Amino acid sequence: MLRYSLRRVPSALVVLAVASVLVFCVLRLAPGDPAVVLAGPDASADTVAEVRASLGLDSSLPAQYWTWLTGLLTGDLGTSFILGAPNATLIGRGLGNTLELALAAVALALVGGGAAGIALGTSRRRTVRTLLGGAVSLALAVPPYVTGVLLVLVFAVTWRVLPASGHESLLADPEIGVQYLLLPAVCLALPTGAVLARFLAASLRRAREDEYVKTATAKGLSRRRLLGRHVLPGALPPVVSVLGIQIGQLLGGAIVVEAVYAWPGLGQLLLQAVIGRDYLLVQDLLLFAVAVFVAVQTLTDLAQAALDPRVRTGGAV
Structure with missing residues (x-):
């Protein structure tokens, strides 16, 4: 390893x-x-x-x-042309807010997408598969800026249960912070969770056709035990790879979501730098995004290799 x-x-x-x-x-x-x-x-x-x-x-x-x-x-990221502050300070200030949003979105995507994928891949009820499949397709088809506006119209304008935009630190006031976080996190999590559900469902169906799973079924293992011990572990490696790609792309989606919800993160900072032609700050932010994507992909490859020894041995068994 x-x-x-x-x-x-x-x-x-x-x-x-x-x-x-x-x-x-x-x-x-x-x-x-x-x-x-x-x-x-x-x-x-x-x-x-x-x-x-x-x-x-x-x-x-x-x-x-x-x-x-x-x-x-040497650790000197330079100074912003337009904002007149060190780029390291600006990036560090927005990074915490973006990480807060991204981690909440990943958690929601894992829970929602994982549950939907397991249901799609294992449910015997056609109605359940049809409804979940339609919901997943809708989450994939609707762009985040449309989803964000619809969520604001429903939960902030019509029902008035959540704020339309803004930010409050979870450390300063957890209750208010969660209210501000919920809508942008759901908006950012929907496409990631939908992709995860699709791939997990397909991987589960393939894993159920493996010979060792059929043998375990013939031995009389319960459906729950069969899923937990044999089907799900065999279906996880390709899903982990897809999940890594989706997490790496969250920063790109965060730019749109942060603009819709006025979230003071790296997405808002990048948009401001692009409008102001702030070359140095844009360079730092884009290279930082690439570094995050590469780091996530590397960690994903390592996790996949840990789950599936064939990955690190080049396919040899």
Whole structure:
């Protein structure tokens, strides 16, 4: 297992290196000039040039990339052009709120998606499978920004049981914090839970066709014991891989959800940086998102290898 873990590290580092180059280059292709935004629309050409020089944008692209990369390696993320604060401080301030939202969404997706997937994969009632299948398809089909608006209309405007937007720390006031957290967490969890339910149901159906499961059934094992001891453990490895991908994509979904619910997280910060053409902050946030995705994928691969020895032995048994 240790050897398999060490083999994953070089590939993760290569992905991060390539991602840093792509992020840097793609942002330079976007229209707009942060120096013009910061100097103002009525600024003279000399003023814009001075602002550009103060931001380091008058250097060559390789020099700008090297400055950014060395700063990352030394822990200096730079200073936001627009907000005028250290990027590390801004990211750290929004990271806690985004983690709070993401962890709540993952918990809801695991509980709801897991229960729906088990019911879809094992239920003998056609009505149950039809209703759950329709609900899962609907959760996959409706985009988060539509789901978010519908949840606000139902629970905040019509029934008035939950706040429409905003944030309150769970540490400061848990009761109020949960009320603010519930709607965005449900909105973010729905597509993840739906994907999890689909894959878990399909994996359970495949696992039920394995020979060892048929043998256990012939020996007279109860349905619950058969599911818990044989079917579910055999169905989990591919589902864990899918779950890792979905968790890695939560940050992208959080951008939309945080905008709908005015949630002060990394998504809101990224949106603000993009609008202001804040190159350095956008670079840091995008590379951080890639790093999170790579880390989650690596942990997922390790978990899958722990559940299924064939993964770490290259398929050999």
